[in-house]
Amino acid sequence: MATRKEIMALPLTNVEKGAPVHFKNPPAAFFDAIGGEAGMKELMYDFYDKIYESKIAHFFPQDEDEFEKVKEKNTKFFVQICGGPKVYEDESKGMELNEYMIRIHDDFSINENNRIEWLGTMREALADKAQHVDIELIREFWDYLEKFSKLTVNTFADGSTYYAAYQQAKEDK
Ligand code: HEM
Numbered sequence: 001m002a003t004r005k006e007i008m009a010l011p012l013t014n015v016e017k018g019a020p021v022h023f024k025n026p027p028a029a030f031f032d033a034i035g036g037e038a039g040m041k042e043l044m045y046d047f048y049d050k051i052y053e054s055k056i057a058h059f060f061p062q063d064e065d066e067f068e069k070v071k072e073k074n075t076k077f078f079v080q081i082c083g084g085p086k087v088y089e090d091e092s093k094g095m096e097l098n099e100y101m102i103r104i105h106d107d108f109s110i111n112e113n114n115r116i117e118w119l120g121t122m123r124e125a126l127a128d129k130a131q132h133v134d135i136e137l138i139r140e141f142w143d144y145l146e147k148f149s150k151l152t153v154n155t156f157a158d159g160s161t162y163y164a165a166y167q168q169a170k171e172d173k
Helices: 004-008 030-034 036-051 065-083 097-105 111-130 133-153
Strands: 021-024 170-172
Touching: 004 111, 004 133, 004 170, 021 036, 030 036, 030 133, 036 065, 065 097, 097 133, 111 133
Parallel strands: 021 170
Antiparallel strands: none
């Protein structure tokens, strides 16, 4: 179990351009606790509904059918990255999942503020949809998001760009 207050207190740290990012994929125990594929869908659909109310809404398709596709793909990714069934396999074209995810984001100019907004939106979705999950499991899921999201930031305050190489991502198994 977790309280809204505990979830809203999940920590945020800053991106350092080019610095190695150590992260661990989320545990399968989180996937089970959120409620498997159905629970993950509920969390991710809520997250995307909130994204459309957020400061980063303009990054995402405005067309309803396209928006639906992003929701579906996003859910599949999170099912697989959390150790659930390999439902995203066809999308990632044989690439390692996290590497593929970094490259997907290269098409968008994402800065630190956008990342903070993305994470803040996810934290709200967790507060609404994950209170039945043990806080320690939520912390592990969050830890992955908080760290991995640093590799999606490619645009910096001085106007420069930097696209994370996959070897910058250190997966601690
Ligand atoms: C932990 C960090 C993140 C993860 C795991 C993640 C995951 C995903 C996934 C699974 C997709 C769908 C990919 C597909 O088409 O199959 C996606 C798309 C996208 N993400 Fe992220 N994301 C992260 C961070 C961010 C951040 C910080 C932004 C900031 C704006 C962002 C913006 C987008 C955009 C614009 C799309 C594409 C939507 C489209 O297809 O038009 N993401 N992301």
